[in-house]
Amino acid sequence: MYTAPPPTEPVYEEEAATPVAAVGKRSDILKVSSRSRPSAVAGAIAGVVRESGRAEVQAIGAGATNQAVKAVAIARDYLAETGINAVCLPSFIDVVIDDEDRTALRLIVEPR
Amino acid sequence: MYTAPPPTEPVYEEEAATPVAAVGKRSDILKVSSRSRPSAVAGAIAGVVRESGRAEVQAIGAGATNQAVKAVAIARDYLAETGINAVCLPSFIDVVIDDEDRTALRLIVEPR
Numbered sequence: 001m002y003t004a005p006p007p008t009e010p011v012y013e014e015e016a017a018t019p020v021a022a023v024g025k026r027s028d029i030l031k032v033s034s035r036s037r038p039s040a041v042a043g044a045i046a047g048v049v050r051e052s053g054r055a056e057v058q059a060i061g062a063g064a065t066n067q068a069v070k071a072v073a074i075a076r077d078y079l080a081e082t083g084i085n086a087v088c089l090p091s092f093i094d095v096v097i098d099d100e101d102r103t104a105l106r107l108i109v110e111p112r
Numbered sequence: 113m114y115t116a117p118p119p120t121e122p123v124y125e126e127e128a129a130t131p132v133a134a135v136g137k138r139s140d141i142l143k144v145s146s147r148s149r150p151s152a153v154a155g156a157i158a159g160v161v162r163e164s165g166r167a168e169v170q171a172i173g174a175g176a177t178n179q180a181v182k183a184v185a186i187a188r189d190y191l192a193e194t195g196i197n198a199v200c201l202p203s204f205i206d207v208v209i210d211d212e213d214r215t216a217l218r219l220i221v222e223p224r
Binding site for chain 1: 202
């Protein structure tokens with residue numbers, strides 16, 4: 001079982017100058033920062049996969065990507081407890097933050 | 113198409129005090145460091161998946177994990193070119209380096 005996660009994780013905390021809510025579709029994408037707690041993000045991922053069949057995680061930078069992958073590893077354990085064998089599909093995605101082009105890492109999590 | 117990758121990547125370069133060949137089954141596991149080139153690792157992953165049906169990537173630390181995930185994202189593109197839809201299964205794994213227990217991130221890459 002996993003404890004109820006916060007509804008959304010903070011948005012790209014590495015971008016200190018960017019207001020938290022400035023980027024993208026908050027409701028659909030779990031944006032992970034280097035300060036995100038992997039277990040909390042994992043709970044959110046597992047919840048979204050159970051409800052929607054698919055979660056999308058985004059991270060920018062090594063610290064954020066590390067937390068995101070750890071979260072996916074934990075979420076796979078959570079989902080396995082209810083018989084869901086989840087896989088991760090990493091890809092690159094271009095995002096614009098403060099009129100600057102950045103490359104984010106996108107991790108799609110869905111049942112195999 | 114991908115260019116021929118080096119046969120193995122350097123082992124955990126973040127562990128500067130550890131001899132390169134000291135850890136684990138070199139032939140089977142692609143060990144990624146923070147200085148590994150993602151495109152080279154990606155070529156190795158794609159080659160191993162094509163030959164063996166499954167690649168195992170290991171990383172310790174945020175920098176190494178970041179390079180590893182980027183490599184998997186690129187490898188998915190390489191493999192897609194030949195019709196292989198590869199997925200990634202992240203998990204934690206305990207490893208011993210210089211008599212010290214460390215937690216590595218393991219990324220299994222295999223066809224869906």
